[in-house]
Amino acid sequence: xxxxxxxxxxxxxxxxxxxxxxxxxxxxxxxxxxxxxxxxxxxxxxxxxxxxxxxxxxxxxxxxxxxxxxxxxxxxxxxxxxxxxxxxxxxxxxxx
Numbered sequence: 001x002x003x004x005x006x007x008x009x010x011x012x013x014x015x016x017x018x019x020x021x022x023x024x025x026x027x028x029x030x031x032x033x034x035x036x037x038x039x040x041x042x043x044x045x046x047x048x049x050x051x052x053x054x055x056x057x058x059x060x061x062x063x064x065x066x067x068x069x070x071x072x073x074x075x076x077x078x079x080x081x082x083x084x085x086x087x088x089x090x091x092x093x094x095x096x
Contacts, residue, residue, distance in 0.1 A: 012063045016056045016071050020078045023052030027081050034088060046085055053082045 026049040033042035056078060060071040 012059045013071065016060050016063065016075065019052045019056035019059075020074055023049045023056065023078060024081060026052065027085050030085055031088070049082055049085060053078055 026045045030042045030045035030049060033039070033045055053075075057075045060075040064072050
């Protein structure tokens with residue numbers, strides 16, 4: 001595939017799903033780490049989840065322009081999880 005060739009939509013769909021699953025796993029890791037007082041690891045896991053959300057949302061938007069699909073709703077649900085994790089991190093005094 002040349003650089004100028006469009007990337008097949010299936011690849012974007014797979015990427016979005018993978019990033020969502022990856023990010024949700026790290027959200028759980030961050031929650032566990034914060035709950036156990038391992039703040040540094042919680043921060044790292046939270047940042048990985050935020051990066052996964054950014055990647056998923058970027059490709060979901062690109063896909064939604066190409067064809068109608070439900071990936072944006074999946075990303076929106078993922079965003080809720082990321083936002084909850086951010087709020088929890090802010091609530092921990094040593095992180096804020």
